Amino acid sequence: MSFGDNQGPLRLYTTMRRIRSFEERVGELFVRGESAGSMLHLSIGEESVAGVCAAMTEGDTFTTHHRGHGIFIARGADPKRMMSEIAGKADGYCHGKGGSMHIADMGLGHLGANAIVGGGIPHIIGAGLAYRNRGEGRVSVAFFGDGAMQQGILYESMNMAALWKLPVVFCCINNQYGMGTRVDRSAGRLAFDERARAFGLDGVVVDGLDVEAVNAAAAGIVDGARNGRPGFISLEVFRFFGHARMDKSPYRSEEEEKAGRAKDPVLFTRGSLAARGIADAATLDGIDADVAAEMDAALEHAVKAAPPALDIMFDDVYGPGEPRPTPVRSRIADILSEARA
Amino acid sequence: MTAIETTYRDALREALADAMRADECVVIMGEEVGLYGGAYGVTKNLIADFGANRVIDTPISEPAIIGAAVGAAMSGLRPVAELMYVDFAGMVMDQLANQAAKIRYMFGGQIGVPMVLRTQGGTGRSAAAQHSQSLEAWMVHTPGLRVAMPATVNDAYHLLRHALTLPDPVVFIEHKGLYTRKGTLDKDAPDADWGRAVVRRPGKDLTIVTYSRMLFETLAAAETLAASGLEAEVIDLRCLNPMDEETMTASVRRTGRAMVVTEAVMTGGLSAELAARIQESCFDFLEEPVVRVAGEDIPIPVSPALERGSIPSAQLIAETADLLVRRRTPSWATA
Numbered sequence: 046m047s048f049g050d051n052q053g054p055l056r057l058y059t060t061m062r063r064i065r066s067f068e069e070r071v072g073e074l075f076v077r078g079e080s081a082g083s084m085l086h087l088s089i090g091e092e093s094v095a096g097v098c099a100a101m102t103e104g105d106t107f108t109t110h111h112r113g114h115g116i117f118i119a120r121g122a123d124p125k126r127m128m129s130e131i132a133g134k135a136d137g138y139c140h141g142k143g144g145s146m147h148i149a150d151m152g153l154g155h156l157g158a159n160a161i162v163g164g165g166i167p168h169i170i171g172a173g174l175a176y177r178n179r180g181e182g183r184v185s186v187a188f189f190g191d192g193a194m195q196q197g198i199l200y201e202s203m204n205m206a207a208l209w210k211l212p213v214v215f216c217c218i219n220n221q222y223g224m225g226t227r228v229d230r231s232a233g234r235l236a237f238d239e240r241a242r243a244f245g246l247d248g249v250v251v252d253g254l255d256v257e258a259v260n261a262a263a264a265g266i267v268d269g270a271r272n273g274r275p276g277f278i279s280l281e282v283f284r285f286f287g288h289a290r291m292d293k294s295p296y297r298s299e300e301e302e303k304a305g306r307a308k309d310p311v312l313f314t315r316g317s318l319a320a321r322g323i324a325d326a327a328t329l330d331g332i333d334a335d336v337a338a339e340m341d342a343a344l345e346h347a348v349k350a351a352p353p354a355l356d357i358m359f360d361d362v363y364g365p366g367e368p369r370p371t372p373v374r375s376r377i378a379d380i381l382s383e384a385r386a
Numbered sequence: 387m388t389a390i391e392t393t394y395r396d397a398l399r400e401a402l403a404d405a406m407r408a409d410e411c412v413v414i415m416g417e418e419v420g421l422y423g424g425a426y427g428v429t430k431n432l433i434a435d436f437g438a439n440r441v442i443d444t445p446i447s448e449p450a451i452i453g454a455a456v457g458a459a460m461s462g463l464r465p466v467a468e469l470m471y472v473d474f475a476g477m478v479m480d481q482l483a484n485q486a487a488k489i490r491y492m493f494g495g496q497i498g499v500p501m502v503l504r505t506q507g508g509t510g511r512s513a514a515a516q517h518s519q520s521l522e523a524w525m526v527h528t529p530g531l532r533v534a535m536p537a538t539v540n541d542a543y544h545l546l547r548h549a550l551t552l553p554d555p556v557v558f559i560e561h562k563g564l565y566t567r568k569g570t571l572d573k574d575a576p577d578a579d580w581g582r583a584v585v586r587r588p589g590k591d592l593t594i595v596t597y598s599r600m601l602f603e604t605l606a607a608a609e610t611l612a613a614s615g616l617e618a619e620v621i622d623l624r625c626l627n628p629m630d631e632e633t634m635t636a637s638v639r640r641t642g643r644a645m646v647v648t649e650a651v652m653t654g655g656l657s658a659e660l661a662a663r664i665q666e667s668c669f670d671f672l673e674e675p676v677v678r679v680a681g682e683d684i685p686i687p688v689s690p691a692l693e694r695g696s697i698p699s700a701q702l703i704a705e706t707a708d709l710l711v712r713r714r715t716p717s718w719a720t721a
């Protein structure tokens with residue numbers, strides 16, 4: 046699969062619309078009581094991460110934080126398998142074991158979504174070492190939130206990246222909030238790119254409103270990384286809704302939400318494509334309708350998909366052919382029958 | 387004060403508020419403890435009552451949160467550091483196990499670390515592998531740490547109040563599945579002293595030792611068993627360090643049979659520790675092996691059915707007791 050032609054503005058728009066449409070269906074899955082739990086973190090408002098993803102190429106890898114659905118869609122995910130995973134179903138990407146916060150697919154270079162803030166960041170250092178040692182020309186990107194900017198492991202990783210000139214990119218999706226904490230209540234100084242530069246990385250801050258500008262900036266950083274100049278991107282966006290499904294954001298004002306949601310990357314690009322004559326309203330409506338149908342199908346697929354068989358819980362604790370853990374029930378039955386013998 | 391009906395969550399908040407009123411040195415620090423009111427609402431509104439100097443919202447920097455609490459405890463404050471999920475213990479074990487737990491001993495008794503680490507664990511919300519664990523064994527395996535795991539509303543209040551009077555670090559592990567559970571709180575009457583277990587249901591045929599949310603699965607199992615004439619004695623440990631061996635031993639010596647129930651995975655955990663102690667102290671009184679009913683030795687899967695299936699249920703506990711005492715074949719062995 047080639048992502049090369051993704052870079053056209055219409056492709057970027059389509060990807061962003063697919064992300065939004067998918068996330069809206071995740072919300073619906075929850076409302077219908079079909080999701081595995083309520084710890085579902087929507088990336089609505091952050092769709093311009095598509096610009097970073099489009100700057101990556103086949104063979105590049107990435108890790109994400111807990112709000113990673115959009116990133117994976119932009120890197121080629123099958124929405125059906127993703128939705129199934131979020132519903133905890135057997136045909137999901139991780140057989141219903143991982144869920145929304147732990148989607149992964151090695152085939153598409155997704156080294157794993159992580160529910161530990163900062164947990165996936167150092168993995169790109171190891172990936173970068175492997176690609177460097179084998180001379181593969183691949184890049185690995187860590188996506189994380191502004192909250193992870195305060196985790197020490199980020200800075201240990203940045204230092205290693207600079208020290209060893211690794212082909213890696215640190216991409217902070219700064220949606221202004223970590224749960225209920227606005228970024229100016231969690232950082233003493235907000236210029237995150239300065240932190241990266243202090244370690245010797247290339248660092249940029251980009252406004253996430255315009256996905257084409259994001260893509261241009263990301264292309265520079267990703268190319269640099271491929272040539273041994275690790276980089277950092279802070280994508281400035283706004284988290285449109287609550288942290289997870291149960292959070293109604295009582296800690297921020299309606300005006301703030303209104304102003305934040307006015308910076309809508311999907312609508313902005315739609316307007317810009319029309320204004321520049323790249324696509325007329327009918328074309329854009331057509332794209333939106335196709336995307337809606339695709340995501341409706343993903344939702345219905347996940348609802349109907351079969352749950353995993355109970356016994357698979359013992360699979361994949363260890364590698365293929367290795368002894369599985371002994372189920373508690375077998376153990377109890379064995380002990381008590383021996384005791385009787 | 388008379389007893390009131392309240393929730394586990396509100397009882398914890400009452401304990402924090404009363405402790406803060408009684409002792410100016412008590413401060414709360416952690417992620418989302420202030421403005422947001424705590425990830426599970428335990429610290430709701432405390433920042434309005436006590437101010438931002440005593441209810442401190444922190445960045446997402448767990449090692450430094452716990453480390454700062456250690457330093458604060460050594461400097462005259464009495465911090466309650468909140469670790470949002472016990473699973474994040476992976477990030478803070480150095481500050482907890484190498485620093486907080488050892489400072490008094492390494493420094494020859496010159497200074498202690500009187501802090502409480504409040505956290506919560508367990509399954510029940512499809513929160514998946516990194517947000518559902520029961521990691522009390524990591525804590526209990528570290529000399530120098532006290533560990534409490536309340537199951538009831540009254541214990542939530544009193545154990546937390548008492549933890550805030552102790553000279554040493556206490557790891558206070560709540561259960562996410564208990565916050566909305568209702569019960570009786572009597573501020574003048576703890577269920578028992580700190581460190582003592584409580585017999586929650588008397589019985590003559592076997593002893594079942596448990597703690598935290600598994601208490602309620604076990605009590606439900608005991609109810610089922612009683613209906614068919616088997617009387618299980620249910621012991622709620624409440625504190626894992628100090629551990630009340632006396633209550634367990636006295637019970638098992640009387641009943642002659644013992645089971646241990648934990649939500650935590652079986653291998654290398656509290657179930658093993660408890661079974662070993664019972665076996666050592668009751669060897670001559672035991673008519674059957676001490677049986678452990680525990681979580682499967684796997685990470686917690688997200689699928690609700692798999693998650694439920696991976697930890698003990700009332701049915702599994704009851705069927706195991708039936709097998710142990712009456713040799714009734716359990717449903718899972720008939721297939």
Ligand SMILES: Cc1ncc(C[n+]2csc(CCOP(=O)(O)OP(=O)(O)O)c2C)c(N)n1
Pocket residue numbers: 086110111112160161162163189190191192193194220222223224284288417446448470474477
């Ligand atoms: C190590 C760790 N600490 C705390 C949490 C709880 N938590 C989950 S998401 C979150 C906020 C993260 O904010 P940010 O990194 O900005 O990502 P966003 O949710 O905004 O996408 C917190 C505190 C966690 N999952 N892991």
Ligand SMILES: [Mg+2]
Pocket residue numbers: 190191192218219220221222223224
């Ligand atoms: Mg954020």
